[in-house]
Amino acid sequence: MSTDSPLIIALDYASLDAALCMADRLDPARCRLKVGKELFTRSGPDVVEALHGRGFEVFLDLKFHDIPNTVAGAVQAAAEQGVWMVNVHAGGGRRMMEAARERLQRHGLSTHLIAVTVLTSMEAEDLAEVGVGVTPAEQVERLAMLASQSGMDGVVCSAQEAARLRELCGESFLKVTPGIRPSFAVAGDQRRVMTPRDAMAAGSTHLVVGRPVTQADDPMAALAAIEAELAAG
Numbered sequence: 001m002s003t004d005s006p007l008i009i010a011l012d013y014a015s016l017d018a019a020l021c022m023a024d025r026l027d028p029a030r031c032r033l034k035v036g037k038e039l040f041t042r043s044g045p046d047v048v049e050a051l052h053g054r055g056f057e058v059f060l061d062l063k064f065h066d067i068p069n070t071v072a073g074a075v076q077a078a079a080e081q082g083v084w085m086v087n088v089h090a091g092g093g094r095r096m097m098e099a100a101r102e103r104l105q106r107h108g109l110s111t112h113l114i115a116v117t118v119l120t121s122m123e124a125e126d127l128a129e130v131g132v133g134v135t136p137a138e139q140v141e142r143l144a145m146l147a148s149q150s151g152m153d154g155v156v157c158s159a160q161e162a163a164r165l166r167e168l169c170g171e172s173f174l175k176v177t178p179g180i181r182p183s184f185a186v187a188g189d190q191r192r193v194m195t196p197r198d199a200m201a202a203g204s205t206h207l208v209v210g211r212p213v214t215q216a217d218d219p220m221a222a223l224a225a226i227e228a229e230l231a232a233g
């Protein structure tokens with residue numbers, strides 16, 4: 001089932017059962033689901049198959065970062081599972097991203113391919129520690145331009161950078177933004193955060209939301225509250 005909702009719910013769980021329990025409380029007409037490293041490492045392609053069987057479109061968030069040939073093969077493997085979206089790290093560079101794009105094209109695979117810029121948990125001092133002496137906003141711009149030139153469909157960034165990227169890379173370039181915190185939620189380990197409504201106004205095309213929904217007593221009610229915040233905008 002395809003949905004026009006911008007919401008992607010992060011299924012950050014340690015077991016297939018726990019992830020499917022949450023999926024069964026959500027509605028594929030109202031959100032997509034994201035499978036990340038912990039869940040995929042534990043349950044493998046079975047989780048993707050089970051979510052597809054329940055009608056969900058899946059963002060396989062494994063943030064590949066390796067030599068070009070290895071990443072191209074991994075992206076192909078993800079796309080052949082029929083996932084809606086897959087990602088790589090833009091920091092892997094132009095040749096890595098181009099190899100991934102070329103591999104999908106060669107095999108006629110239409111999975112959205114996006115690149116992570118600067119993680120939303122990072123601030124200027126975190127970047128400085130790994131030898132990047134510019135602000136997160138500047139580094140995101142640099143990596144987003146590189147991703148766009150390398151054939152990516154969009155980027156993962158914080159909503160705080162979405163407006164600038166809309167100017168630089170255009171409306172149709174996807175801006176998938178985690179670090180979303182509805183008015184009722186706490187920031188936790190996220191640093192560059194924004195509310196759903198502000199994030200959409202800033203130019204996000206998709207919002208990744210994890211704990212504010214998955215840790216809620218009533219996840220569907222939390223989802224509905226986010227939809228209401230969006231509608232109010």
Ligand SMILES: O=C(O)c1cc(=O)[nH]c(=O)n1[C@@H]1O[C@H](COP(=O)(O)O)[C@@H](O)[C@H]1O
Nearest residue numbers: 010061118119120156178179208209210211
């Ligand atoms: O690629 C991602 O999805 C991602 C990139 C990023 O920069 N920051 C980030 O939080 N994420 C993911 O987005 C989700 C956010 O979850 P919550 O912080 O619980 O809403 C997690 O699954 C993260 O792995």
